Amino acid sequence: MTRTIYVATDGSDRDGNGTVKEPFGSLDRAVQEIRNLTAAGLLKPVTVYIRGGCYERSEPLSLDERDSGTPECPVTYRAYPGEEVVITGGKAVTGWERMEDGIWRASYDLGYVPSTLYADGRRVLQARLPSVGYYETDTPITPLHDHRLGITFKEGEAPEIPAGDCRLSVFVWPGEGEWNWFSETKTAVHYDAANRYLSFGSPASWPIGEGSRFYIQGSLAFLRAPGQFCIDESQGYVYYWPADSGADPNEQTIIAPAIKRILQIQGSSPELPVSGITFSDLTFSSTDFFPEYRMMENNVDRDEHREGLIYMRNAANIRIERCRLLQSGSCGIYLDRDAAGIRMDGNIIASFGHIGISLSGYAPGEGAFSGPAAADRNGHHAITNNYIEHGGELVGHGCGILLYQSGHNLIAHNRISHMPRYGISMKGLRYGELPAEIYGLTVTWENHWDFLHTRDNLIAGNDISSVMEDSQDGGMIEAWGVGRGNIITNNDLHDSGIHFSFGFGIYLDDAADDFTVCNNVIRGLYSTGKGKLWMLIFSKGIGNRIFNNLLVDNPMAISGIGSQEMAGEQNKDIEIASNIVYNSGNLYYFVNYTDERFASADRNLYWRNGEPCRIAGELPLAPKGPDELGRNVYEWSQWRTLREGSYDAASLCCDPLFVDRAAGDYRLQAESPAYSLGWQDIALGEFGPRQSYPV
Template sequence: MCLNLLWACTRPEPGIRFYIAQEGSDLNPGTKRKPLASLTGVRDAIRKYKAENSVTDTIWVLVEGGRYFMQEPLMLTEKDGGTKTYPVVYKAQDSDEIPQFIAGKKITGFQVDAQGIWRVKVPETLYYGWQFDQLYVNGQRASIARTPNTGFYKIDSIHQTIWERGTGRVAERARQLVGLSEEEFSLFKKVKKEEEDRVRFRAYHKWDFTIRYLDKVEQDSLWMYTSGKGMKPWNPLQKGHRIAFENFEAALDTAGEWYLSKTGELSYYPRRGETPENSEVIAPALPHFMLIKGQLEKGQKVQNIRFEGLSFQYSHYKIPPSGFEPNQAATSVNAAIELEGAENITFQNCEISHTGQHGIHFGQGTQYCKIEQCHLNDLGGGGVYIGTNTIVAEELTTQHIEVHNSIVQTGGLEFSPAVGIWIGHAANNRVTHNDIGDFRYSGVSVGWRWGYDHSPAKNNKVLYNHIHHIGWGLTSDMGAVYTLGSSEGTEVSHNIIHDVYSYSYGGWGLYTDEGSSHVKMENNLVYNTKSGGFHQHYGKENSIRNNIFAFADFNQLQATRVEKHRSFDFTHNIIVYDSGTLLAGAWEKIDAQVDNNCYWAYKQDTVWFQNKDLENWRQTGKDLSSIVADPGFENAASRDFRFASEQMIRQIGFKPFDLEKVGVLGDNNWKMKARLPEEKRKAFQELSKKKKNPGH
């Protein structure tokens, strides 16, 4: 009886089993003794099994720990799913040994030249034209050869000639002439003639940037010629905008840079301590780890698949000949894992890292999917993208996607306008208990409609997230949480938001942009922002309630457009600061209920409401029951926003919220993994001390 009990306690979960191992072969049947070698191999074996048998149990794919260099992306269709009762599960065989699926190729055989540069011939480039735009050394992203190495040049002049107007606001085809100062233009004397058509520039403007190849360079006139789409009239390149150049050999002049020639010579300038013998160099090769796509035109979806404990690393994004046209949130960029026409797909305890593009995209026709306790990091683009950037038929709208208890960090490394978690035309999605940080544009973006026309983005919830270290002084007009369009039922609550720093204007904590309507923002702690804790550009009937806004550099609160409807209610909030002004914009004229708030300036004798003290400010009809008083934090200067006393906040009806419940959940190891490294936090702090003028 004891033996039977022991067996019952240790027997494996019931189901049909297929095995993948490093020593396996895709000619094997997939048993434990004769395992398969790849995800594609096991997919085909499951298809064969299902064709010959009726499936009345869960199908388990058990993957041995180790590294698997992928030859092709895993492509799953409606043939490859399970049922709700009997799903298909791809899972690490041993929870202590994480299987790593590598979408790249090792580069070996480097020789060190007299200058210390590593060089090797890549035969696939020479014979097959293989070019890659990312490279990793010892798991660290290297930088393609660039000048200047830090900072930027400035555009001295720009002129556009339209070749084909088209019908839209942006010309279909145009040529731009970009000029630099004579001193900066001298860099092109170092560019070899055969390299000119491979040189790219990255030009940064407001919330976006442009990547373009050069058509030609005129040394006499100091002009660079480039062509493609016309410049967007609302966000064009202009004199004074920042620009950098990359992808030519003479720019290979600092540690951590690399360059690949047309003839296949890969050159790398090593970092301190790196040698060819102690280093692993990986060039990403595949554009995707996985594509999960049903046939929506036939009403067929990929359903009921789960991935557990797997790691996906080193996907490639090839910059096309057209470069990258300015595109807010980089929505035109693909993802390393893409789903379309999928339902009940779960990623649990998985990793997506070292990507050239976004991590994962839940596209049209995808519903009831989940990411839970996953780690997305070192991302060329954004982390999780949900929905579409164009409105699709209602039945194809992305819905009921959950991103929970995950770490989404360090992104926008190739495409700075990318977002940590982006929700476009999508409804009923939940973003809860995540750590979202170290992005160059916005942390979370919800909605994708400028103005008040119909938007499918309804009932999206952004709750209990830690969102931090956003912007890095690279983009402008951005926020930790950014919303657009009519968004009934959308809620942004119980989040801790801090360290938001834009290049010029617009580093806000909570940012309700064009047409944001019916959004509820409550019980958030927002501090250490550049341009303000809250800004509404324009919108309708939003509720900003029971939040703490603290220590913005320039303006604590901002409201821009005056409209003939109630723009927002701003009530029961606490606002404290030690620099800058309290209010910026049209607060006196805007239709907003502003009341029962607590204001306090630690380094000023009086709180000024746009040149009025509280008594005179009340004559505008706002803040009739608000107070100017120290709210009684434990130690606001050290960013401890617990209350030593609740005496003052009771006067405004403020209800304290539990900050300990925010962020990732689980054991201490998981929580520590979410902590941004000390050197990054210090670097961000030093950057924000510069306090550039936030002029428009």
């Protein structure tokens, strides 16, 4: 038998008893009832049925170890069958009156000023200039203007900014114009119109050189395009221009978010975790962003930015299943430091400001641990069958799933799309950046992997498309400075573009060692404008194994597989075998080369509309001409003379014979020459979620 508790919007915390006929009126009252039960010792499973309706939160619903279930008596919070439950972190704005030029306004006296707004489930951005796209910074006119303390408009682009505008902020990509790796949102405090210089209240994390992209936001004077809003605190109004010019805001649901997390699952300490709780079939929506956002430091989120619709710390064996996590100011789900065995299955995570699911363990050296093994506290999670889309809407380096110092995870059969940078990112800290001593131990080359906990992860069966939409130097699946034993297999990476600068398909960046990359399909990647699709698989690091991947119909790619040693991190002992590279650039690209780079390379099949197979970059050979990146092109016959003729001795340059390439059927015909090279068929129809949920 299961103990059942009921909550309804028309229930009563005072007069209700939690039954279906007399439900409680709030989730907090249900939590208190369960806490009473657990204090006495749970004797049976408990299910809280939440009746349909909208439950507004002005503060997070907080659970701790007193609310835990047990393996025999779990606790479940779920929507009543057939009813939709929405738990929201904001309040509705009503009473709109029409102004001019498509703009509406409503009285605003909620007692707080949000940094974002939502209308019928879509994010409404702050009024901004330019209305779309970016300005690019100019070099400061006067040396007194610090490159970290503000931005300079180019001549002819400086707008009129009302004096005393107190809500002005700048979204900017700090760097030298090329480093569009991380974005920041900075509060503006003063405008020097004569010198076109807008200064910040605090310095940016990096200098902002000429050509850095930015826009300014927050002034009513900037409300010049649909889909934007502005709050004028002095007048007590919110102004809104609907994305649909014919829409009436009085017939929309306009939510002003008030909090940054809705559900907080946090035990008192790592020794007292929350556990044994499931959340099913619920909608969590509408949280706020930060007035000012600073980029990560050494890939570590700052404490003030560790937020999500669902936040967990000191938690274990929690399940989030078939839920809808929508319209987050920051992340969908944030697992902070101590978290183990969390299962996230079959959820829809959409329209989030930063990251869909963030697994963020302890940074190397963080915490008072006895050694690296004791600091490995975030992992053994399962992220499966989720739809993760439209992320990074407020943070330019946002991605679908981030693994930072988190290992032994299963990331499988998710569909990820529409991200500004990565689809899936794995982060740690490369050897050259590690402290000399951690937890009282000297860090050496031999032991440095012990401190890197993003290891032994299985990334499998995912469908990833439309990423790298607003950033550069990234990939659809990416890794930097991580631990060993990670596997990337059977993923479909497709239909994604590089729109400026450069990017990759699978990107094993600095110090990404001991990866297995196999049975992946990379197809339909492209470039636009000044963008360059470089390598479809770019392998830095040591001892990576790249085999049985299908790289097909990426005609704008520079090459199928590339490598580079940089930043003092070794790049060697790569093993390459049985890949098909079809209409996808040169076979290999070497930004630089040593005889240790490839441990082996053979039994690959290459075809490029009948053109000869070529290698590009820098090789100890006589070049046949320049390549499009300013290096060289070499003939395949030259390449095969290196290392005593051991490279690609059995590889073929011929048509792989797809069943119906024009129709996107990349199965191989029975007589395909790829089979003689050891090709193993990839299950092409088994990518993405294995269950269907309404999006």
